[in-house]
Amino acid sequence: MAETLFEKIWRRHAVCEDAGSTVLYVDLHLVHEVTSPQAFEGLRLAGRGVRRPDLTVATMDHNVPTTDRSLPVADPIARQQMDTLLANCRDFGIACYGLGDPRQGIVHIIGPELGLTQPGMTIVCGDSHTSTHGAFGALAFGIGTSEVEHALATQTLVQRRPRTMEVRVDGRLGLGVGPKDVILAIIGRIGVDGAVGHVIEYTGEVIRGLSMEGRMTVCNMSIEAGARAGMIAPDDTTAAYIKGRPAAPSGTAWEQAVADWASLRSDPGASYDRTVVVDGGAIIPHVSWGTNPAQVAPVTGAVPDPEQWDNPSDRQAVQRALEYMGLRPGTRLDQVAIDRVFIGSCTNSRIEDLRAAAEVARGRRVAPTVHAMVVPGSVQVKRQAEAEGLDAVFRDAGFEWREPGCSMCLGMNPDILAEGERCASTSNRNFEGRQGKGGRTHLVSPPMAAAAAIAGHLVDVRSFDAERAGIA
Amino acid sequence: MEPFRRVAGVAAPLDRPNVDTDQIIPKQFLKRIERTGYGPFLFYDWRFRGDGVTENPDFELNREPWRHPPILLAGRNFGSGSSREHAVWALMDYGVRAVIAPSFGDIFFSNALQNGLLPVRLPEAVLSRWMDAAREEPGLEAVVDLEAGAVDFAGERQPIDLDPEARRRLLEGLDAIALTLRHSADIDAYEARRSSWLPVTGGAGR
Ligand code: SF4
Numbered sequence: 232m233a234e235t236l237f238e239k240i241w242r243r244h245a246v247c248e249d250a251g252s253t254v255l256y257v258d259l260h261l262v263h264e265v266t267s268p269q270a271f272e273g274l275r276l277a278g279r280g281v282r283r284p285d286l287t288v289a290t291m292d293h294n295v296p297t298t299d300r301s302l303p304v305a306d307p308i309a310r311q312q313m314d315t316l317l318a319n320c321r322d323f324g325i326a327c328y329g330l331g332d333p334r335q336g337i338v339h340i341i342g343p344e345l346g347l348t349q350p351g352m353t354i355v356c357g358d359s360h361t362s363t364h365g366a367f368g369a370l371a372f373g374i375g376t377s378e379v380e381h382a383l384a385t386q387t388l389v390q391r392r393p394r395t396m397e398v399r400v401d402g403r404l405g406l407g408v409g410p411k412d413v414i415l416a417i418i419g420r421i422g423v424d425g426a427v428g429h430v431i432e433y434t435g436e437v438i439r440g441l442s443m444e445g446r447m448t449v450c451n452m453s454i455e456a457g458a459r460a461g462m463i464a465p466d467d468t469t470a471a472y473i474k475g476r477p478a479a480p481s482g483t484a485w486e487q488a489v490a491d492w493a494s495l496r497s498d499p500g501a502s503y504d505r506t507v508v509v510d511g512g513a514i515i516p517h518v519s520w521g522t523n524p525a526q527v528a529p530v531t532g533a534v535p536d537p538e539q540w541d542n543p544s545d546r547q548a549v550q551r552a553l554e555y556m557g558l559r560p561g562t563r564l565d566q567v568a569i570d571r572v573f574i575g576s577c578t579n580s581r582i583e584d585l586r587a588a589a590e591v592a593r594g595r596r597v598a599p600t601v602h603a604m605v606v607p608g609s610v611q612v613k614r615q616a617e618a619e620g621l622d623a624v625f626r627d628a629g630f631e632w633r634e635p636g637c638s639m640c641l642g643m644n645p646d647i648l649a650e651g652e653r654c655a656s657t658s659n660r661n662f663e664g665r666q667g668k669g670g671r672t673h674l675v676s677p678p679m680a681a682a683a684a685i686a687g688h689l690v691d692v693r694s695f696d697a698e699r700a701g702i703a
Numbered sequence: 704m705e706p707f708r709r710v711a712g713v714a715a716p717l718d719r720p721n722v723d724t725d726q727i728i729p730k731q732f733l734k735r736i737e738r739t740g741y742g743p744f745l746f747y748d749w750r751f752r753g754d755g756v757t758e759n760p761d762f763e764l765n766r767e768p769w770r771h772p773p774i775l776l777a778g779r780n781f782g783s784g785s786s787r788e789h790a791v792w793a794l795m796d797y798g799v800r801a802v803i804a805p806s807f808g809d810i811f812f813s814n815a816l817q818n819g820l821l822p823v824r825l826p827e828a829v830l831s832r833w834m835d836a837a838r839e840e841p842g843l844e845a846v847v848d849l850e851a852g853a854v855d856f857a858g859e860r861q862p863i864d865l866d867p868e869a870r871r872r873l874l875e876g877l878d879a880i881a882l883t884l885r886h887s888a889d890i891d892a893y894e895a896r897r898s899s900w901l902p903v904t905g906g907a908g909r
Contacts, residue, residue, distance in 0.1 A: 252866075
């Protein structure tokens, strides 16, 4: 019978069935400092061990300072959480890439860059953006702390089978339009709960044309549409990215793996529970105006009027969002002035993101009213960027160049917005208070963020670059 | 896990869609390494003014008799966003035992079941009727009876739609890990046939 990519991976990982649920084997379990301490504590209380420490890897990202790493961590509670992770990993025999380790970074950046993330795998982590790894044709999803404990103890999870949804992006992207705009447009279209209970498979010409970095950006934000996971079938682009990475197979194992990966695609005639088709050619650079990632519009548009919503509770929610954001209906989005710019997070802090932002920043200056920072996703990304001279481009333009971590994506460390500050951010969530209590987040792509930093307000990167090229 | 059988008490309306876990428990409270003590920080930015002490009188749960309600009536997509189980721990620590909403974030839903917080899905039209009823008569009590499989509120009875296995685990407060460990032989057999090229962690890979 014709199967979808998701169905193949699910079937391959079913250990057994249990009362309508599936005991699903976990190939890779990623762990970080915030959602794991209570899980390890639970193991200890029950006298249980970690079944497969060799399929588990930990790093520190959410809490870590992005300033000078030679200094001790100033926040004592954050430090305790990091020390706890180190101790837990030592006690249970788990590899931990902590501060000072050349492999440290945001958990969803380091899995792929170490070659641990591979097609056909099941990957879990106590973090909702685990969907990122689906870009490799893996089934990757976020879990809570109780399930982290379950995966540590049994290397499995007991899951009910989700439904499937195809999101096909046809056509070709216009100049200045990138993967972040694609996923923002998709979420704007289907809504923040549009894919609840589903695993999305992204297909179509636009998706096939994306680099691995771009595919990760798209899959990363699947959770913002409520999806359990997002995935893209592996192809030559996938294999080329993995080849030669530290945990990648080599020799005959590589041959076997690549042959197997070729079977990881939805069969012709396989059916999804739902299909959504998006015209890629019609996508314009996007920016969010509200307090959830579906509240987005093309940058050429305006802040909407709540009266457009028929349902009273939705109308009220939009009103509340505009009030929180300090925006008036009808205001042109490219006239909204900003105070801060954040380029980073597991959505957009890979090398390609930094290159795209640096291209816009090169030879220009950040507006005097803007405080802008760049936070690479991992030590490896930072080193590569420095080898390419991107740090100098950013510094010369007036951006701060920081150490890797989650940083102002969620502001658990000192990188936060002050009350009322407005930020163009390459992260994934514009929830109230996400980047700091009272802070106002506009989600954008890396080039759009760099352009906003320089202009001092949200701006269409396409006209911005045309100006420089003397085309406008 | 704490079993869930039957809970009766005030049902407080929180009539907003897409209440995300960042709102339920803001990030500055995720640095603790315990499972307990999160109640005081539930809905922190909504409950308190900027000083973190003065209550915001407009927020529903700051009004009697809706403080510490055992039952919460919520909008569509409750608990969306981050996977933080702290959201469930905070609700339970604050006294909430059941949340009734048209839909839930997937991870929140499963986190709730893992802890003995009952998420009940009911149609949007029912919730909108019940929100009105709760606002009209703020002390109105609901009965959430998992054994009987139904919720009673405002003179209406609605069925609880939950898969039988999750229901059994909740009723008996079963340890999910212990249940899975009964399948250890199957897991061993699975591991014996896994593809040999799959990566292992630690050091430089395989
Ligand atoms: S960068 Fe942001 S979204 Fe990604 S893992 Fe860190 S906190 Fe979560």
